[in-house]
Amino acid sequence: MAHLSVNINKIATLRNSRGGNNPDLVKVALDCERFGAEGITVHPRPDERHIRYQDVFDLKAVIATEFNIEGNCREQKFIELVLANKPAQVTLVPDAEGQLTSNHGWDTIKHAAYLKEMVGLFKAEGIRVSIFVDPVVEMVEAAVLTGTDRIELYTEAYAHNYYDNREKAVLPYVAAAHKAHELGLGINAGHDLDLHNLKYFAESIPGLLEVSIGHALISDALYLGLENTIQMYLKQLKHN
Template identity: 80%
Template structure:
């Protein structure tokens, strides 16, 4: 089996919750959507609950944990005590730690793993002691990757907005820092995930060129594409991109 067939697709279903919340009730059904994603081939489900519950509600996390059978990835701001308690209560396969500010629309930068190294070491130990795999959000900077290895994290998730933004300008230049960061991750024995603004245009090239890519987490683009292609066909298209 080659590298690309091993890269897992985790579907972020935040946007399904946003649509549901816009009208109240339970349409679309978040849990059913997650189960459908699994049945259509997704190897994981990702959620990013925030304190204002503007999309994923805390109860959703408990409901999803009880229902899904693939890897459950809960991402969020570990500086919020409510997030820490939510994760510990549900014990997902993976927690992804992001340095969000309160009220932030979406994640837009990685951890400064040098400046916040001691804090990360302490909070990562909390989750690992509970048997939860930990990934932390980082920018494609070898210094940040090297420092991440000192925190005790199992994986890093490369923040891919800059790659996506510059892909059509010069894809070779856009991906170069990510290749370097991925090689550094291999050297310091860190697992590698990626996510943010990956889509049907740029995913294949990314997966083909990033060594050791274990998982991509994709939400916004995938849910938008499903409006045109249908959810099952869309997940199939994303899986095809990962197969090379």
């Protein structure tokens, strides 16, 4: 069964909207673990509009499950933040400065030399590395040359096309996953996965190790409660 890592960026957004510490980000992270989450994900950005750099230090000090830090490794401050905290996993995402949300994976062919350098830097410190990629077999093939441990499949296209034709929508991801498995890469996934489309995706992708879910899960929790929502997401990941 794939692990569920809860992205708590939206909790930080809510906190920052009024200042102070309500909701308490660290408490929410610990509650997510207590309610069954198998990891906590954060994606700090240079403007600190949600996760602040200090949050990463505070979370690292208390998280008992897997800590995953996502971000743009072109930012020197991000590199320093990751090296200072040594999370279980760093996920390299090709965001531009000021970008609202991640919207594409790395071109692992064009940026092969750079990614190899970054992967080597983090792995030398004992940090597992995952590279954010689109579901394109050629990008998976090039990713393995960087030395990365895993790839994270960018699932926005799957989610967008799920209701039109879910079988067709998932096909590129299945092909990418088969190639990753063939090459010895671990497989993560994330972006726009929710209670409606997660189960089919998890059942379709061979070797899926982890999904990172934030926006949909936190939105669902407003109606369903955080503990209940996490349990519902975990249920979607179980293969019957």
